[in-house]
Amino acid sequence: MNTNMTMTCKVCNEDTDCRIGYSNREIQPLSFACPHCGSLMRITLDISDAPESKFSFESCRPSDNQPRRMFDGSNPFVDLHLDFPVRFGEYVPGLTPFMYASQELHDDENPMMGVLKMQFHNERLNQLNYFHNKADEIKTIIRLYGGNNKQLFKKRVSDFLERDQGPSLKPQDLNATLYQFLSFVFLPFVNFGEVKDVVDGFSDLSVKLPKPALGRFVDAIVKAGFLANLQKDCLKIYPEIYHAEMALRPALFLDLKGDYEKAKTAARISTKDFQSYKDLYKDIVEVFGRQLILIAGINNIIKRGDFEDFKKVDGGALSSLEKFAAKTLSDKFKYLDDCFYNIDKDAVDAGVRNSIAHNNVHYDEVTQLIRYYPNGGGISQTAGETMYFLDFMRMILVLFREMHNLHHLIKILFYFEFLILEKDRQGRKE
Numbered sequence: 001m002n003t004n005m006t007m008t009c010k011v012c013n014e015d016t017d018c019r020i021g022y023s024n025r026e027i028q029p030l031s032f033a034c035p036h037c038g039s040l041m042r043i044t045l046d047i048s049d050a051p052e053s054k055f056s057f058e059s060c061r062p063s064d065n066q067p068r069r070m071f072d073g074s075n076p077f078v079d080l081h082l083d084f085p086v087r088f089g090e091y092v093p094g095l096t097p098f099m100y101a102s103q104e105l106h107d108d109e110n111p112m113m114g115v116l117k118m119q120f121h122n123e124r125l126n127q128l129n130y131f132h133n134k135a136d137e138i139k140t141i142i143r144l145y146g147g148n149n150k151q152l153f154k155k156r157v158s159d160f161l162e163r164d165q166g167p168s169l170k171p172q173d174l175n176a177t178l179y180q181f182l183s184f185v186f187l188p189f190v191n192f193g194e195v196k197d198v199v200d201g202f203s204d205l206s207v208k209l210p211k212p213a214l215g216r217f218v219d220a221i222v223k224a225g226f227l228a229n230l231q232k233d234c235l236k237i238y239p240e241i242y243h244a245e246m247a248l249r250p251a252l253f254l255d256l257k258g259d260y261e262k263a264k265t266a267a268r269i270s271t272k273d274f275q276s277y278k279d280l281y282k283d284i285v286e287v288f289g290r291q292l293i294l295i296a297g298i299n300n301i302i303k304r305g306d307f308e309d310f311k312k313v314d315g316g317a318l319s320s321l322e323k324f325a326a327k328t329l330s331d332k333f334k335y336l337d338d339c340f341y342n343i344d345k346d347a348v349d350a351g352v353r354n355s356i357a358h359n360n361v362h363y364d365e366v367t368q369l370i371r372y373y374p375n376g377g378g379i380s381q382t383a384g385e386t387m388y389f390l391d392f393m394r395m396i397l398v399l400f401r402e403m404h405n406l407h408h409l410i411k412i413l414f415y416f417e418f419l420i421l422e423k424d425r426q427g428r429k430e
């Protein structure tokens, strides 16, 4: 369903034609920058009493000149839809964001595939509709895992999943509960098949690697408190993903397009803007950078038998994992020789991360183009590089998936500590 409406900007008093496509989300906060003056206009669509639809407006109002049937092209035009990327450009009657998205998924040779993909997108959106209402509860449960009342943590998870988690408060059982909860709640954002492959791969490794070498590694990172702190930092990211849920919807759609390439499609997101999410990317990169320490340790064991035995780079090798930890993100990759774990290179853009961290980023609300300056923002500023807000949200999504995958590695290393190393220690005591 769609509604056509001409909006008047309260700042410049000029008119813009809007076609508002309906999502299934009860409350749909849509926004766009006025094409005349750049001010942010907000339209909230409330369908909680469907079939009735209620609109509320901020910084804009419905124009006195509403279209009779179709827009006549005298005003600039914007499409708005929470669930899909929307195009810039001319108003084409009937070619709604939903229709455009369906066309993009259509394959002449396999017409059924497009339909199935659209259904899949819809299912994920319905899951998001269900979970985002519970975002505060999800945050509370994740916080309880780190608190002192572990019994309460288990009880709340049991209630949430409607599946009894049993009475055991052993660390391995608490961990099992935590990961079951996260896998369930964050399913709409991840690629289930990929997570399963990754977890199987990590589990295999924990059995196949020489036990003394892996034992020394796990012992070192557990004793230093590193593994526990890293897990805590991962857990801080999860609730933020539900806060970003609306702007991630069009990015999820891009999963279904086989030929997605950054900056090839000038498409917009119809909600919030870049400023609300730039720190989230920076924060996930930060956590991911430290997760790479685990990858480096294991890679060293596989390649050279010891977690601190690094490959020589430019004639020198790092003497410890601590030295690796101090390296910048791009330098870290150099020391992961022929890595056993395949990192999605789309996920990390050190230039974007550095530009955000040093505040060398400009955002154009009207075009949704992010211009960033990886080499700093001097007086004689260079042209910098650009990316669309949609591509940026896609990067957050892909990076979150990497973080989630590597969070499973933390789980497996903890199991190794709880079930193998701890048992050995007790065996020695007896």
Ligand SMILES: [Zn+2]
Pocket: 009, 010, 011, 012, 013, 014, 034, 035, 036, 037, 038, 039
């Ligand atoms: Zn305006």
